[in-house]
Each structure stands twice: as structure tokens, then as C-alpha cells.
Amino acid sequence: MTTAGLLRDLRSIVGPRGLVDDPTWLVPYESDGLAMQRGRPLCAVLPRDTAQAAAVMARLARAGVPVVSRGAGTGLSGGATPVEGGALVGTARMRDVLSVDPVDRLARVQAGVVNVELTAACAAHGLFYAPDPSSQQACTIGGNVAENSGGPHCFKYGATTRHVEGLVIVTADGEVLDLTGAPVDPDGLDLVGLFVGSEGLLGLATEVVVRLTPLPEAVETLLAVFPDLDGACDSVSEIIAQRLEPSALEILDRLTIEAVEDSVFAAGYPREAEAVLLIEADGGDAEVAEVVARIRAIVERQGALEVRSARGADERKLLWAGRKGAFGAMGRVAPDLYVADVVVPRTKLREIVARTTEICREQRLKLANVFHAGDGNLHPNICYDRRDEDEVARVLAAGHAIMQMCVAAGGSLTGEHGVGLEKLPEMELAFAPADLRAMCDARDAWDPHRRLNPGKLLPVRACRERRAAGAPPASSAGAPFGSGEHGSSAGEPPR
Amino acid sequence: MTTAGLLRDLRSIVGPRGLVDDPTWLVPYESDGLAMQRGRPLCAVLPRDTAQAAAVMARLARAGVPVVSRGAGTGLSGGATPVEGGALVGTARMRDVLSVDPVDRLARVQAGVVNVELTAACAAHGLFYAPDPSSQQACTIGGNVAENSGGPHCFKYGATTRHVEGLVIVTADGEVLDLTGAPVDPDGLDLVGLFVGSEGLLGLATEVVVRLTPLPEAVETLLAVFPDLDGACDSVSEIIAQRLEPSALEILDRLTIEAVEDSVFAAGYPREAEAVLLIEADGGDAEVAEVVARIRAIVERQGALEVRSARGADERKLLWAGRKGAFGAMGRVAPDLYVADVVVPRTKLREIVARTTEICREQRLKLANVFHAGDGNLHPNICYDRRDEDEVARVLAAGHAIMQMCVAAGGSLTGEHGVGLEKLPEMELAFAPADLRAMCDARDAWDPHRRLNPGKLLPVRACRERRAAGAPPASSAGAPFGSGEHGSSAGEPPR
Numbered sequence: 001m002t003t004a005g006l007l008r009d010l011r012s013i014v015g016p017r018g019l020v021d022d023p024t025w026l027v028p029y030e031s032d033g034l035a036m037q038r039g040r041p042l043c044a045v046l047p048r049d050t051a052q053a054a055a056v057m058a059r060l061a062r063a064g065v066p067v068v069s070r071g072a073g074t075g076l077s078g079g080a081t082p083v084e085g086g087a088l089v090g091t092a093r094m095r096d097v098l099s100v101d102p103v104d105r106l107a108r109v110q111a112g113v114v115n116v117e118l119t120a121a122c123a124a125h126g127l128f129y130a131p132d133p134s135s136q137q138a139c140t141i142g143g144n145v146a147e148n149s150g151g152p153h154c155f156k157y158g159a160t161t162r163h164v165e166g167l168v169i170v171t172a173d174g175e176v177l178d179l180t181g182a183p184v185d186p187d188g189l190d191l192v193g194l195f196v197g198s199e200g201l202l203g204l205a206t207e208v209v210v211r212l213t214p215l216p217e218a219v220e221t222l223l224a225v226f227p228d229l230d231g232a233c234d235s236v237s238e239i240i241a242q243r244l245e246p247s248a249l250e251i252l253d254r255l256t257i258e259a260v261e262d263s264v265f266a267a268g269y270p271r272e273a274e275a276v277l278l279i280e281a282d283g284g285d286a287e288v289a290e291v292v293a294r295i296r297a298i299v300e301r302q303g304a305l306e307v308r309s310a311r312g313a314d315e316r317k318l319l320w321a322g323r324k325g326a327f328g329a330m331g332r333v334a335p336d337l338y339v340a341d342v343v344v345p346r347t348k349l350r351e352i353v354a355r356t357t358e359i360c361r362e363q364r365l366k367l368a369n370v371f372h373a374g375d376g377n378l379h380p381n382i383c384y385d386r387r388d389e390d391e392v393a394r395v396l397a398a399g400h401a402i403m404q405m406c407v408a409a410g411g412s413l414t415g416e417h418g419v420g421l422e423k424l425p426e427m428e429l430a431f432a433p434a435d436l437r438a439m440c441d442a443r444d445a446w447d448p449h450r451r452l453n454p455g456k457l458l459p460v461r462a463c464r465e466r467r468a469a470g471a472p473p474a475s476s477a478g479a480p481f482g483s484g485e486h487g488s489s490a491g492e493p494p495r
Numbered sequence: 496m497t498t499a500g501l502l503r504d505l506r507s508i509v510g511p512r513g514l515v516d517d518p519t520w521l522v523p524y525e526s527d528g529l530a531m532q533r534g535r536p537l538c539a540v541l542p543r544d545t546a547q548a549a550a551v552m553a554r555l556a557r558a559g560v561p562v563v564s565r566g567a568g569t570g571l572s573g574g575a576t577p578v579e580g581g582a583l584v585g586t587a588r589m590r591d592v593l594s595v596d597p598v599d600r601l602a603r604v605q606a607g608v609v610n611v612e613l614t615a616a617c618a619a620h621g622l623f624y625a626p627d628p629s630s631q632q633a634c635t636i637g638g639n640v641a642e643n644s645g646g647p648h649c650f651k652y653g654a655t656t657r658h659v660e661g662l663v664i665v666t667a668d669g670e671v672l673d674l675t676g677a678p679v680d681p682d683g684l685d686l687v688g689l690f691v692g693s694e695g696l697l698g699l700a701t702e703v704v705v706r707l708t709p710l711p712e713a714v715e716t717l718l719a720v721f722p723d724l725d726g727a728c729d730s731v732s733e734i735i736a737q738r739l740e741p742s743a744l745e746i747l748d749r750l751t752i753e754a755v756e757d758s759v760f761a762a763g764y765p766r767e768a769e770a771v772l773l774i775e776a777d778g779g780d781a782e783v784a785e786v787v788a789r790i791r792a793i794v795e796r797q798g799a800l801e802v803r804s805a806r807g808a809d810e811r812k813l814l815w816a817g818r819k820g821a822f823g824a825m826g827r828v829a830p831d832l833y834v835a836d837v838v839v840p841r842t843k844l845r846e847i848v849a850r851t852t853e854i855c856r857e858q859r860l861k862l863a864n865v866f867h868a869g870d871g872n873l874h875p876n877i878c879y880d881r882r883d884e885d886e887v888a889r890v891l892a893a894g895h896a897i898m899q900m901c902v903a904a905g906g907s908l909t910g911e912h913g914v915g916l917e918k919l920p921e922m923e924l925a926f927a928p929a930d931l932r933a934m935c936d937a938r939d940a941w942d943p944h945r946r947l948n949p950g951k952l953l954p955v956r957a958c959r960e961r962r963a964a965g966a967p968p969a970s971s972a973g974a975p976f977g978s979g980e981h982g983s984s985a986g987e988p989p990r
Contacts, residue, residue: 103736103842104871126738148685161688162657177930187908187918187925188952189696189934190643193656193688201684214738241598243621243709286781347598376599413682423682430682435672438941439684445940446933457683 003042006063010045010087013055018093020044029088032075033135035336036386036395037421039081041068041088048093049110050168050176050206057204058174060087066454067172069200071112071143074135076339077420079147079199084454089204091142097121098207105212106165108180111142111205118210127212130157133416134324141208148197150416152323153280155374156247157213159416161196166209169195169202172447180209194442199418200453202446216282219247220292221316223308224277224299225270229253229369231303232275233349236373238298239279240346244291248280249374256326256368256381259333265325267318270306277304277373278323280316326370327381333366334383338395340402344411346376352409356380359401363394377415378406404429419457427459436462498537501558505540505582508550513588515539524565524583529573530831531881531890532916536563536583543588544605545663545671545701552699553669555582561949562667564695566607566638569630571834572915574642574694579949584699586637592616593702600707601660603675606637606700613705622707625652628911629819636703643692645911647818648775650869651742652708654911656691661704664690664697667942675704689937694913695948697941711742711777715787716811718803719772719794720765724748724864726798727770728844731868733793734774735841739786743775744869751821751863751876754828760820762813765801772799772868773818775811821865822876828861829878833890835897839906841871847904851875854896858889872910873901899924914952922954931957 011019020026021043030038042065047053060067066086073080082088091112098108102125109118115136118129132151133139139149145167150159157163166180169191179192195202226232232251239249252260257269257276269276277299281291296307310316322329330337344352353369356378360367366383380402384395403413403426413423413430427436440463443450450463506514515521516538525533537560542548555562561581568575577583586607593603597620604613610631613624627646628634634644640662645654652658661675664686674687690697721727727746734744747755752764752771764771772794776786791802805811817824825832839847848864851873855862861878875897879890898908898921908918908925922931935958938945945958 101840103732104840158657161685162653171933175929177933178927179930181902181905181907181925187914188922188931189937190656190689190692191930191933191937193691194685194937196688197685214740217738237598243712245709283778284782284785286785287779290779290781345596345599407676410676412676419682427683430676432673434670435674435686436683438666438672438686441940442684442686442689442937445936 006059007043009059010043010056013059014045014047014052018046018048018052020046028073029070029082029090032070032073032078032080033339034076034078034081034420034422036338036392037078037081037083039083039085041082042086044088044090046090046093050170053089053170053204053206054174054176056089057170057172061173061451064449064451066451068453069146069204071140071146072114072135072138074139075143075147075420076341076417077147077414077422079418079420079453079456081421083421086451091140094206100125100212102127105214106209107212108207108209109141110207111140111145113141115139115141115144122212123215126215128215129163129210130154130213131160131163134327141210142205145196145205145208146198146200147418148416150372150375150377152248152250152372154416155249155372156245161193163211164192164196164208165211167192167195167205168207170204170206172203172449172452177203180207197418199420199457201443201457203452218285218288219280219282219316220288221310221319222279222292222295222299223269223319224279224304225273225306226275226277226304227273229275229353230350232277233353233373235277235299235302235304236349237346238302239295240374242294242298244294246279246281246291246295246374248278249372250278250323251369251371251373252276252278252323252326253369255333255366256330256370259329259368260322260326262332263325263329265321265329267322269322273305278319323370330368330381330383333368334385336384336386338382338384338399339417340380340382340399341377341415341417342403342406342411342413343375343377343415344406344409348409348411349373349376352378352406352411355405356402359398359405363398365394365398372415375415376411400425421456424456424459428462433462501554502538504554505538505551508554509540509542509547513541513543513547515541523568524577524585527565527568527570527573527575528834529571529576529915529917531833531887532573532576532578534576534578534580536577537581539583539585541585541588545665548584548665548699548701549669549671551584552665552667556668556946559944559946561946563948564641564699566635566641567609567630567633569634570638570642570915571836571912572642572909572917574913574915574948574951576916578916581946586635586701589701595620595707597622600709601704602707603702603704604636605702606635606640608636610634610636610639617707618710621710623710624658624705625649625708626655626658629822636705637700640691640700640703641693641695642913643911645867645870645872647743647745647867649911650744650867651740656688658706659687659691659703660706662687662690662700663702664700666698667944667947672698675702692913694915694952696938696952698947713780713783714775714777714811715783716805716814717774717787717790717794718764718814719774719799720768720801721770721772721799722768724770724848725845727772728848728868730772730794730797730799731844732841733797734790735869737789737793739789741774741776741786741790741869743773744867745773745818746864746866746868747771747773747818747821748864750828750861751825751865754824754863755817755821757827758820758824760816760824762817764817768800773814818865825863825876825878828863829880831879831881833877833879833894834912835875835877835894836872836910836912837898837901837906837908838870838872838910839901839904843904843906844868844871847873847901847906850900851897854893854900858893860886860889860893867910870910871906895920916951919951919954923957928957
């Protein structure tokens with residue numbers, strides 16, 4: 001069977017508008033938000049529903065080509081980048097909110113529904129979908145599931161995995177698993193729990209049942225302005241030590257503030273500040289008033305120059321606009337932005353920030369900082385130009401140095417962006433060989449040919465050693481990608 | 496190698512007090528709280544730490560015998576019952592709280608730590624461990640992990656899986672996996688998420704890193720007394736519809752009230768009531784006052800005859816004593832109690848309760864009801880005497896009829912007690928063959944010989960079909976238990 005035959009079959013499943021194979025139109029599919037690494041897929045297939053997705057996956061299984069799934073492509077770790085070629089299966093045409101159940105507070109959506117659209121669809125019931133990545137205007141629920149995405153309000157509400165109650169999954173060979181039965185934590189082995197955050201290695205989620213959260217009665221947002229970063233960090237520590245539970249605690253440093261204020265996202269952050277701490281509290285009226293009063297006292301004691309308060313939706317939106325637009329605003333500083341995503345014990349926040357600054361200075365790189373401070377989740381943002389090879393090399397070196405430092409400090413590699421391509425080398429630092437082998441085994445149980453999103457999440461060496469150690473996957477042990485009828489070898493899509 | 500040789504080796508690992516093989520002393524290990532099904536283990540092994548547990552598991556792997564792990568044996572679905580014989584590995588001597596980190600709000604404990612001991616260990620830091628099974632005075636954190644246990648306050652705080660951040664696991668062949676690195680949701684494939692609720696099929700958890708929750712500033716408990724069950728059910732629906740978020744919503748029916756009031760757990764519940772609704776709210780002072788006032792108005796409108804309020808710890812303890820002691824109190828009604836554990840959509844609460852009553856009437860069984868009403872999690876309690884074979888058969892028939900009705904109504908088989916032995920036949924109703932096969936594959940990736948807790952959670956037929964379909968586990972496909980050097984066949988421990 002030829003490539004043309006495969007494309008013809010795929011087109012007959014999804015219709016002419018569901019298949020992209022023109023090289024010009026494939027350019028956007030070459031990478032996600034980690035712009036420095038790219039790969040060209042053979043085609044992009046855009047099924048409309050589970051049945052089409054299952055037929056597509058079954059056909060691709062027969063062809064033996066790699067499959068990379070993709071939501072909106074807003075990921076920051078290279079998870080949707082087809083580094084080994086093959087077919088890209090996108091969820092862009094699976095955008096229906098299938099049902100909203102206000103009594104049991106569940107919604108069932110197709111994987112391609114955009115994060116904010118889901119919240120819009122349940123607002124009339126006084127409910128919302130809590131995880132709110134900065135890219136929530138564009139990113140999809142399916143992509144959030146693949147990466148176990150977070151967001152500022154995950155400090156209070158938890159990341160995606162805490163909000164997913166069921167999944168419909170199409171497996172590597174095109175079988176449909178309906179794991180949506182239970183209204184609470186699922187019966188049986190928690191395959192849903194395993195799938196969330198599996199970065200496309202276990203299958204394609206086509207439908208997602210999510211838990212909805214009651215809209216709080218009251219929300220109040222504060223912006224505290226500091227003459228130094230330490231005051232902002234120490235405020236966060238004290239807020240947590242006092243067992244206050246705001247819904248978000250975000251720090252932006254001076255370079256970020258400058259970029260935001262120079263951009264369309266200008267939020268009126270004071271340019272003379274070295275740091276701003278954005279605080280939000282939600283809940284009942286009385287509860288919010290109490291939490292806000294206590295937090296205000298803390299930030300003032302920690303040296304805040306000014307504390308602004310927004311209670312109305314419009315004022316609140318303005319204070320948040322700068323935070324949510326921060327990554328976009330950095331585009332004024334340099335054409336590309338590398339957004340690191342490490343988590344450190346909250347006790348080490350100040351020390352790690354100082355060391356990150358040093359690492360970037362050594363590599364002659366411009367660093368801005370945005371943190372989900374409440375979670376200890378740091379996003380050091382490094383500005384660069386991907387056309388400058390030497391600079392790209394220095395960015396990668398700094399990124400790896402930052403990750404290694406955080407692992408050594410007892411932190412973890414990723415808060416919310418996933419491992420993808422970016423953090424692959426550090427997986428061997430964060431996990432012992434036995435731990436990585438257990439992950440490889442879990443993957444092999446779902447995808448024995450390792451065709452799904454190859455080259456991501458699990459270091460090749462750990463898995464290769466597993467095979468050598470005599471635990472081949474269920475069939476065709478060790479078969480290279482492309483061993484099926486199609487015969488294409490990974491990374492070299494036939495033309 | 497003989498049985499005597501195996502026992503000698505095990506004794507040399509755990510010491511003489513760590514091995515139980517006297518048939519008299521093995522009686523308590525024959526079942527958990529599902530008293531009607533029993534099995535005799537070859538021995539019970541009680542390691543002190545991860546290293547001993549790993550040596551024990553490696554030795555048992557060489558012997559090729561089944562392994563059942565056990566916490567306190569308070570489970571209600573037969574998860575710790577050694578129905579196929581083999582060795583029982585208990586965590587009773589692994590009771591150290593290893594560390595409490597008040598800043599990152601994490602604790603690291605050995606698996607055998609009792610649920611309330613963990614909360615006691617972190618109370619000085621103003622923190623607690625939120626999941627609170629009714630058996631929390633006895634049940635262990637490791638057992639809670641195996642069953643993904645819940646409890647009354649899981650309505651607000653979520654079940655065990657939402658509180659486990661890391662695990663140290665000993666695998667079927669005695670390898671140690673340390674999945675405790677990350678201070679937040681773990682990097683890599685979420686093996687921790689998969690393991691929680693896996694009922695002993697994937698390995699033995701020896702250490703658990705749990706997330707701690709700040710103790711609320713204020714707690715208030717209400718007891719609303721109703722002349723009928725419907726008023727209590729409707730109150731719960733209205734509280735949820737109004738988006739109020741109490742921390743617990745529990746209903747007890749008349750027979751339960753009578754049993755409690757006749758027992759040492761007497762809580763002063765009024766005997767003339769047909770139902771009581773126990774409500775707790777926690778949070779900031781102002782928040783609690785607001786929530787309680789609004790709930791009080793709802794229950795009064797729904798026909799409550801009386802609403803009692805407890806604010807002090809002692810009064811609160813009294814109101815809760817009846818609820819937490821309800822299962823024990825039923826011992827006055829009959830020698831044995833079957834506690835079902837189904838979850839139904841909250842919209843169908845009244846209908847399902849009525850149908851449950853009918854099913855028990857048809858089978859001439861005495862039924863009492865306790866519900867985690869906020870979650871739609873019902874515990875129909877059926878009183879029986881296990882010495883009466885005919886009655887046991889009718890209890891089983893009623894239990895299966897209740898489960899089947901709940902699955903048909905869009906509910907699930909288990910809220911918090913696990914599948915175990917009890918719900919095995921219904922797994923094939925709740926899941927399609929493909930879903931069950933995916934679970935079998937996930938299990939086979941961890942335990943290819945299927946020696947861990949055989950006969951639980953996954954219906955044998957689904958797994959057998961998987962094998963026939965040509966996807967053998969990694970090695971020794973289809974080998975019966977006891978294929979190792981030891982040569983004993985499951986269920987017939989050699990003497």
C-alpha cells in the first residue's frame with residue numbers, strides 16, 4: 001500500500017476537509033509552543049467524533065506509522081511536535097459540549113472544546129470549570145488532559161487530574177474504551193487517573209467528563225506592589241503559614257512588568273516596582289472579606305508599597321490581563337520565549353530564584369519571572385531568537401541547568417506543562433531506572449508497538465534497557481516503528 | 496524447596512515475631528469486614544520496613560505463591576480475604592510517621608499508620624489528613640490507598656486519591672519503586688494515580704506521601720430531625736442546588752437511629768424520627784456562620800421537626816458518635832452486617848432508596864440505611880447471621896440486585912469500599928469487555944503472573960479472554976499460580 005493509498009483511505013473516513021497533506025498547510029503542525037524543535041508530519045487528520053477517530057486510528061495502526069495527537073498546539077514542552085514524523089491526529093473539529101448536568105455537576109465534552117468555552121457553557125447554571133491555563137482562550141480540554149494542565153487558580157482548585165471524572169479513549173489500534181460510567185471516582189483500576197498527563201502515549205481521548213465547580217459568591221483581587229522580589233516571596237510564605245486559602249497567588253518580576261506595560265496587555269502595574277503579587281480570594285461574601293483583610297495586613301507588614309483592590313468584574317479583569325498576557329507581552333522583548341516550568345519546595349523559593357538569575361546571567365540570557373508562587377511552581381521565561389543557533393544552545397543549557405538544580409533541591413521537573421521533549425534528559429535524574437521501567441511497562445501495555453507520540457515523556461534509553469532485560473511488549477517485541485504494511489520508517493515520511 | 500523452607504526463609508527476613516503460621520493465630524486473617532467469604536492463608540508476614548517487605552516479596556515471587564496484602568482488615572468488599580490461599584503480607588508493624596512538613600503540607604508515613612494517628616501527628620501544625628472513613632480509628636493509610644477510601648468529609652475534601660502525592664511501592668517480584676519525588680502532581684506517567692484504588696493487584700505500598708489540609712478555623716455541626724426520609728433527601732438536593740458547600744451531609748434512617756440509641760454510641764437522636772440529617776460546615780468564622788444560617792432555613796422549609804446545633808468539640812463529637820458508630824451499633828440487631836456501597840446520580844436518590852427497600856422486603860431481610868447523601872453514595876445495611884446459609888444467599892441476592900439497579904440507573908458499583916470479591920460479577924455489567932481488557936493489560940504490566948490478590952477486582956473471564964485473544968503477559972503466559980519453585984497450587988496451601 002502506498003502513501004497515496006493511506007491518504008485516500010483517511011480522506012474517505014474524515015472527508016476532504018478533515019485531511020491536511022499540503023506541505024504549506026502542514027507548517028503550523030510542525031511544533032507546539034516549544035518553537036525551537038520541529039518535525040514534519042505526513043498529514044494532519046481531523047476527525048469529527050469518536051467513531052471517525054477510531055476508524056482513523058485503526059487505519060494508521062495497519063499502516064504502522066507513528067501518531068501524534070494535538071489539541072490547540074499551545075503546549076510548551078513539545079508534546080505535540082511530530083519529531084518522528086507519521087500522522088498527526090487533531091481535535092480541532094471535535095468542539096461540541098455534549099451535555100451539562102447541573103445537579104451532579106458534570107459536563108461531557110468533545111476533546112477539542114476550548115477551555116473557556118466549557119466555562120461559558122455552564123455559567124448559566126452557576127458553575128465553572130476550574131483549571132485555567134494562561135492559554136485558556138485557545139487550549140483544549142483534550143490537550144489539558146494530555147498535559148495535566150494547571151493555571152493560577154489550581155492553587156486552590158487543583159490541576160486537571162482533579163477535575164476529570166471520565167474519558168472516552170481511542171487506543172493505538174483503534175479500539176474504543178468508554179470509561180465514563182461512574183459519577184464519582186471510577187470503579188476498577190483507575191485508568192482515567194493513569195491517562196491524565198500521559199502526553200499522548202496511551203491513546204487519544206475523544207470525550208471527557210469533567211467535574212464542574214460552583215461559581216463563588218464573591219471574588220476579590222488584590223495587587224500588592226513590592227520594592228523587591230523577596231518581600232513578595234516572603235508574603236506568600238506567610239500567607240500559607242497562616243493557613244489562609246486564597247484562590248491564586250501569582251508573582252511577576254520587574255522585566256515581566258515592563259514588558260506587560262509596554263504591550264496591549266498593559267494593566268497599570270507600576271513600572272518602579274521590582275515585583276507585584278497578584279492575590280485572589282473567592283468564596284462566600286464574609287469569608288472573602290475576612291481573608292482579604294488578613295492578607296492585606298500581611299503584605300503591608302512585608303513592605304508592600306501599595307495595595308490595590310478590585311472587586312468588580314471589570315477591575316478584576318484588568319489586573320488579571322497583565323498576568324494572563326505576560327507570555328504574549330514578552331514578544332516585545334525578543335521573538336521567541338522559552339517558558340520553563342519547575343516546582344520547588346516552597347521553603348526554597350528565594351534561593352532557587354536567585355540561582356536561576358545567576359544561571360541566566362552566566363549564559364548571557366534575558367530572564368523574566370512569573371510564578372504560581374502558592375504552588376512553588378516557577379516559570380522562568382528566557383527571551384531568545386530561534387534563528388540564532390548559539391543563543392538557542394545557551395537557552396537549552398540554561399533550561400537544563402535550572403531543571404537539574406530544582407531536582408537536586410527536592411523539586412520536580414514540571415508543574416503543569418508536561419515533560420514532552422523538553423524535559424526528557426532530566427527524567428533520568430528525577431527517577432531511578434526501576435521507576436522509569438515501570439512507566440515503560442505501563443505504556444507497553446497500551447501501545448506495544450510504541451507508535452503513539454514516540455520520543456516523548458519516557459527516555460528511550462530506559463525503555464530500550466527494559467526490552468533488553470527480557471520483558472518484551474505483548475507482541476512484535478522490539479519492532480521498529482513502521483513495521484506494518486506501510487513500511488515507512490519513522491522520521492522519514494514517504495512522499 | 497518445602498513449605499517449611501519457605502517459612503524459615505521468611506522468618507529469617509522478618510524475625511520470629513514477624514511471621515504468623517499457627518492455624519489458630521491465622522483465623523483473624525481469613526477475611527476482612529465482608530465476613531461471609533473466607534480463605535486460609537499459608538502464613539501472615541509482617542515486615543517492619545520497605546527493605547524487609549522487598550525481601551519478603553522477592554522470596555514469595557521465587558516460591559510462586561499468591562500474595563494478599565492487608566492493612567487493618569476493616570475493608571468491606573473482601574479485598575484482604577485470601578480466597579486463593581498463599582501468603583498474606585500485613586503492614587501492622589509499619590506504623591511510623593516518618594516526617595511532617597508543615598510548609599509544603601506533606602507527611603510521609605509507613606503504610607500501616609492508622610488514619611487517626613496521622614491526623615494526631617500533624618495537629619500541632621494546624622493540619623489534618625482529610626479522608627475520614629468510619630473505621631478511621633483502626634484502618635490504615637495503606638489500606639485507604641488500596642481501596643481509595645472515602646468518608647463523610649470526602650464530600651468536601653475528596654477521596655484518598657486526591658490526597659496521595661507519592662508512594663513507595665514493592666512490586667510483585669520485590670523491586671522497590673520510589674514514586675515520592677514530586678511536591679505536586681507527579682512527573683511522568685501517573686503511576687501513583689493508577690496505584691491508588693488498585694486493591695492490592697499492582698504491588699504493596701510501603702510508604703505514602705500525603706497532602707495535609709489546614710484545620711478549619713471554625714466548625715459547626717447541625718442535626719436536623721425529619722418525620723420522613725424524603726424531607727431529608729430533598730434538603731440535600733436543595734443545599735446542593737443552592738451551591739452551598741458544607742463539609743459533610745449524612746442521612747441515617749429510622750432503623751439505624753434505633754440501633755444507635757440502643758447502643759453505647761447513643762447520641763441522643765430522637766427515636767420518633769424517620770430520618771436525621773447530619774450536616775457539618777467548616778471554614779472561616781464568618782463563612783461557617785453564613786452557610787449554617789442558610790442550611791438551617793432550608794431544612795426548616797423542608798419540614799425538619801427540630802434542628803440541633805453543636806459548636807463546641809464535645810457536643811460535636813456526640814452528634815458524630817452515632818454516625819461513626821452506626822455500623823457497630825447494628826451488631827445489636829443481628830450478628831452480621833452486609834454494608835453495600837453504591838453511588839447513584841443525586842437526582843435519583845429517592846427512587847433508588849424506595850427500590851432498595853422493596854428488594855430487601857422481597858428477600859425478607861432487615862434493611863437500615865446510612866448515606867453519604869451529598870455524594871449520592873448509599874450504604875444500605877443488611878442485617879444477617881452468617882450461620883444461616885439461606886439468609887446469606889438472600890443477602891447476596893439482594894446485594895447483587897441493588898448493584899445491578901444502580902448501574903442501570905447510571906450509577907456506579909462502589910463509592911469507597913472497592914470492588915474486591917463482593918462486586919466482581921457486576922464489573923461485567925459496569926464495563927464493556929474492551930474496558931476490562933485494558934484493565935487486565937495494565938495489571939499484567941505490573942504483575943504478569945497474576946499472583947497479587949488473585950480473584951479480586953477484575954473478573955477472571957475478562958482476563959482469560961484477553962489471554963485467549965493472543966496478548967499474553969510478558970512471560971510465562973497462562974501459567975497457573977504456583978508455577979514457581981514452590982509448586983503449591985492456589986487455594987491449597989501445602990502443610
